[in-house]
Amino acid sequence: MAGQVQRQTGVALWRQIADRIRQAISAGAYDETGMVPPETVLALQFGVNRHTVRSAIAALAQEGIVRAVQGRGTLIERKERLNFPITKRTRFTSGIGEQAREMRALLLSHSEEKADADVARGLKIRPGEPVVRMETVRKADGRPVSCATAWFPAARFGGMPDVYKRTESITKAFAELGLSDYVRSTTEITAVHADEADTAALELAPGAILLITKAVNTDLEGVPVQYAISRFAADRVQFTIEN
Amino acid sequence: MAGQVQRQTGVALWRQIADRIRQAISAGAYDETGMVPPETVLALQFGVNRHTVRSAIAALAQEGIVRAVQGRGTLIERKERLNFPITKRTRFTSGIGEQAREMRALLLSHSEEKADADVARGLKIRPGEPVVRMETVRKADGRPVSCATAWFPAARFGGMPDVYKRTESITKAFAELGLSDYVRSTTEITAVHADEADTAALELAPGAILLITKAVNTDLEGVPVQYAISRFAADRVQFTIEN
DNA sequence: TATAGTTGTCTATATCAATAGACATTTAAA
DNA sequence: TTTAAATGTCTATTGATATAGACAACTATA
Numbered sequence: 001m002a003g004q005v006q007r008q009t010g011v012a013l014w015r016q017i018a019d020r021i022r023q024a025i026s027a028g029a030y031d032e033t034g035m036v037p038p039e040t041v042l043a044l045q046f047g048v049n050r051h052t053v054r055s056a057i058a059a060l061a062q063e064g065i066v067r068a069v070q071g072r073g074t075l076i077e078r079k080e081r082l083n084f085p086i087t088k089r090t091r092f093t094s095g096i097g098e099q100a101r102e103m104r105a106l107l108l109s110h111s112e113e114k115a116d117a118d119v120a121r122g123l124k125i126r127p128g129e130p131v132v133r134m135e136t137v138r139k140a141d142g143r144p145v146s147c148a149t150a151w152f153p154a155a156r157f158g159g160m161p162d163v164y165k166r167t168e169s170i171t172k173a174f175a176e177l178g179l180s181d182y183v184r185s186t187t188e189i190t191a192v193h194a195d196e197a198d199t200a201a202l203e204l205a206p207g208a209i210l211l212i213t214k215a216v217n218t219d220l221e222g223v224p225v226q227y228a229i230s231r232f233a234a235d236r237v238q239f240t241i242e243n
Numbered sequence: 244m245a246g247q248v249q250r251q252t253g254v255a256l257w258r259q260i261a262d263r264i265r266q267a268i269s270a271g272a273y274d275e276t277g278m279v280p281p282e283t284v285l286a287l288q289f290g291v292n293r294h295t296v297r298s299a300i301a302a303l304a305q306e307g308i309v310r311a312v313q314g315r316g317t318l319i320e321r322k323e324r325l326n327f328p329i330t331k332r333t334r335f336t337s338g339i340g341e342q343a344r345e346m347r348a349l350l351l352s353h354s355e356e357k358a359d360a361d362v363a364r365g366l367k368i369r370p371g372e373p374v375v376r377m378e379t380v381r382k383a384d385g386r387p388v389s390c391a392t393a394w395f396p397a398a399r400f401g402g403m404p405d406v407y408k409r410t411e412s413i414t415k416a417f418a419e420l421g422l423s424d425y426v427r428s429t430t431e432i433t434a435v436h437a438d439e440a441d442t443a444a445l446e447l448a449p450g451a452i453l454l455i456t457k458a459v460n461t462d463l464e465g466v467p468v469q470y471a472i473s474r475f476a477a478d479r480v481q482f483t484i485e486n
Numbered sequence: 487t488a489t490a491g492t493t494g495t496c497t498a499t500a501t502c503a504a505t506a507g508a509c510a511t512t513t514a515a516a
Numbered sequence: 517t518t519t520a521a522a523t524g525t526c527t528a529t530t531g532a533t534a535t536a537g538a539c540a541a542c543t544a545t546a
Contacts, residue, residue: 009258010254010255010257010258010261010302010503011253011254011255011258011436012253012254012255012502012532012533012534013533013534014253014533014534015252015253015254016436018253019435019436020438023435038491038492038493039492039493040491040492048534048535049534049535049536050535050536051534051535051536052533052534052535054493054494055533055534057493059253068492068493068494069492069493069542069543070492070493070494070541070542070543071491071492071493071494071541071542071543071544072491072492072493072542072543072544073491073492073493073543074492074493086484186483186484187483187484188481188482188483188484189432189454189481189482189483189484190454190477190481190482191434191452191453191454191477192262192266192452192477193254193259193262193452195263209434209435209436209452210434211432211433211434234433234434234435238431238432238433239431239432239433240429240430240431240432241329241429241430241431241432241484250504250532253533255502255503255504255532256503256504257503257504281521281522281523282522282523283521283522291504291505292504292505292506293505293506294503294504294505294506295503295504295505297523297524298503298504300523311522311523311524312512312513312522312523313511313512313513313522313523313524314511314512314513314514314521314522314523314524315512315513315514315521315522315523316513316521316522316523317522317523
């Protein structure tokens with residue numbers, strides 16, 4: 001864990017240190033002992049006061065990642081990072097596969113609206129044409145992984161919200177609505193700081209990072225069937241692109 | 244630009260606001276006027292004091308993104324975000340294409356070392372086998388875009404650093420060393436906060452976000468020829484995966 | 487049962503971050 | 517040439533962040 005922390009950046013030292021420790025845990029740096037190094041050691045390592053390290057550890061404990069035990073040390077409670085393969089056949093649920101015991105997809109809200117310029121471009125329709133919009137959250141083992149906004153052409157998939165709420169799967173919902181197969185056409189990936197709404201929806205540590213994907217799925221004729229903007233908790237996932 | 248700003252998160256309000264304004268500029272939110280809204284308007288929008296907005300704008304001015312002019316307003320100076328297609332034929336230089344006038348690739352340092360477990364797995368060699376390691380920075384129009392650590396099997400590409408320094412291109416260097424073509428095998432993408440070294444190398448605003456790719460390139464027989472970890476300034480790039 | 491090593495708590499102090507208000511300075515337009 | 521609208525500068529105050537040191541409390545082990 002090389003590299004010191006930075007001062008006067010607008011990001012508090014305890015948060016930088018919390019981020020670094022979370023990263024190190026997820027990378028398996030402390031697997032031998034199953035414990036985070038002692039506070040005094042970390043303080044020396046990062047070049048800060050022990051109290052600052054304690055603030056960082058308190059934040060990680062709040063997230064449920066570590067548990068400090070007086071007299072013993074700070075135990076690692078959880079260290080998962082889910083992997084999402086992004087391919088022509090990208091599917092959320094089966095993509096996670098055996099990485100979690102239970103996957104759930106919740107429909108937060110839905111509405112019918114007119115496509116704005118962005119959505120129209122994605123779905124290759126004219127701006128103003130009717131689309132169905134769904135806000136969803138997906139969880140792995142009860143832990144929120146991503147929230148997404150998805151748009152479908154209303155003419156073809158008007159029933160999507162009802163079916164999705166029941167099946168909790170885009171793939172199954174498409175199947176019931178007469179689309180037996182679909183493929184991922186494009187995926188754009190960016191990263192930003194989470195805003196308040198996403199922090200709440202994803203149960204994130206405030207100030208966390210989001211990985212954002214904008215994706216288009218098409219039927220086998222290449223006609224767009226879904227445009228989606230998904231926001232992933234960056235410290236819980238990684239993407240893999242296999243070519 | 245919905246969503247309020249969060250307090251007591253370890254991320255200063257002025258930094259959150261700076262990030263949000265930078266994002267909005269890059270998304271073209273202020274293209275009509277070419278200016279950021281007045282400080283008083285932003286303060287109301289974000290629910291903070293005008294002085295806090297001023298700190299955010301000062302940070303953006305420091306980055307060269309905006310320029311405040313007394314009596315007129317705050318002018319947008321720059322709003323680019325480079326797009327990197329990630330495909331079987333991902334190449335850095337040609338991928339940027341016409342998005343920048345000038346691309347440069349600088350070799351910071353290089354060394355010959357023994358492959359650790361991570362590198363060995365990527366290159367499908369045994370840990371301990373000799374590899375050439377290169378640290379590079381890539382710039383578009385003089386602006387740093389990414390820094391990367393790349394490893395090559397020493398037996399086959401021992402001369403890589405010299406050739407790369409001269410050609411400033413992995414593709415050209417491979418060609419000179421007898422490899423006329425190669426393909427991208429896998430790409431992993433994650434996001435973290437930048438550490439001090441990367442902040443310096445990429446001339447980043449402190450506390451900025453990095454997009455990290457771990458990629459393996461192979462020759463046409465599928466034998467790995469390069470394993471690379473690249474760190475991109477998240478507010479200057481986006482990735483596109485076309486399937 | 488000591489003892490070393492660890493986390494927990496307390497007090498105190500200095501600096502950064504944010505708010506609040508007042509007023510100066512500059513620009514562009516009426 | 518006013519005037520409105522915008523940024524620039526100053527003072528003052530409050531709360532969050534970080535450092536410093538001392539000591540208490542707990543755990544595992546020699």
